[in-house]
Amino acid sequence: MTTTAIAVHGLRKHYGSKIVLDNVDLTVTAGTVTALLGPNGAGKTTTVHILSTLVRPDAGSLTVAGCDVVRDPDGVRAAIGLTGQFSAVDGLLTGEENLLLMARLRHLGAKRGAARVAELLEQFDLVEAARKPLATYSGGMRRRLDLAMTLVAAPSVIFLDEPTTGLDPRSRHTMWDIVRDLVAEGTTVLLTTQHLEEADQLADHIAVLDGGRIVADGTPDELKSLVPGGHIRLRFADAAALDTAARLLDKSEADDTGLTLTVPSAGGVGALRAVLDRLDAGHLEVVDLSIHTPDLDDVFFALTGAKTVPGRADRKERES
Incomplete structure (x- = not known):
């Protein structure tokens, strides 16, 4: 209690x-x-x-x-x-x-x-x-x-x-x-x-x-969930794999130069698993991926009228 x-x-x-x-x-x-x-x-x-x-x-x-x-x-x-x-x-x-x-x-x-x-x-x-x-x-x-x-x-x-x-x-x-x-x-x-x-x-x-x-x-996690901008970034070996993945994954944005695909995501294991399952179904291999989630910097900007973030820390990415 x-x-x-x-x-x-x-x-x-x-x-x-x-x-x-x-x-x-x-x-x-x-x-x-x-x-x-x-x-x-x-x-x-x-x-x-x-x-x-x-x-x-x-x-x-x-x-x-x-x-x-x-x-x-x-x-x-x-x-x-x-x-x-x-x-x-x-x-x-x-x-x-x-x-x-x-x-x-x-x-x-x-x-x-x-x-x-x-x-x-x-x-x-x-x-x-x-x-x-x-x-x-x-x-x-x-x-x-x-x-x-x-x-x-x-x-x-x-x-x-x-x-x-x-x-x-x-x-x-x-x-x-x-x-x-x-x-x-x-x-x-x-x-x-x-x-x-x-x-x-x-x-x-x-x-x-x-x-x-x-x-x-x-x-902290509840506040971060209020702010949009979470995404999964995928990197592929060649342009053909990138184009195929872009067609499979809705609302994704491709970067042809870096061979990367940005997929909007609310975060969590379930969202990542859903993306990887669709890629597996299309027989596509991912060279590298990173999960990007909103941090308290994003929360601070979104919820206040501040032009700068005090004590701003370097943004972090969870690589897997």
Whole structure:
């Protein structure tokens, strides 16, 4: 039986005449990762700030970990952790001192706080750097320390607002592994990100924000299925085989120069099998094939008015 960690109904927020969030509904299941995607200014960070009690909503019903965001902000704060877009570490302290400070702020007590700090230093691979000044830390180390500070009180819900901004690919993957481990232990994560690959890698559920509204939500595969453009590309040995295949397969497009045939496909094993069965019936051999499916880049373009895709990753093809 699933439980709801975050429930948002009819959320509205405006600043003067500018409407930032307009009747937003969002449900996050406990022990999962939900990603908020959208162009700059879509309202992602504002949503996180409202849910973490930093900003008051103008309207709507919002609960986090069973606590009402407006009526019980202290209950919400006791249950959550927040990692913002920029590291909130104290550069005058060492990594260990930053964690101990957070433990004191969370009223863990000296013995329990020291034990928790030691545990987090080990978990985030910061033991060797624990007593070094933050000036010696790389960007990835600072972000790991920032997340470790968020976890001092073992929150059940974590808000990650673009947690890998500015990180190199290796550090980004390290952060992804940490998030996966947290979720495997039962933590709920609400993530905003400018990296579409990040959402694809981590999120169980994605909500797309545009102009202050949720324009689509679902699993990554469900969102990709909303966008046309999936196809199977077949390459043949000669022009005669290409021409025959083009006649066999409806709505296909031939490229005489590359001896390739593009066949529209919704994806899936069944669609591929149907194409190959028709080719077998025509005694045609395929030299090579690739399956192309819409990715989150395509979803982003189709569902928002964005001219460019943030954090655009190289498109991927599954070759077989």
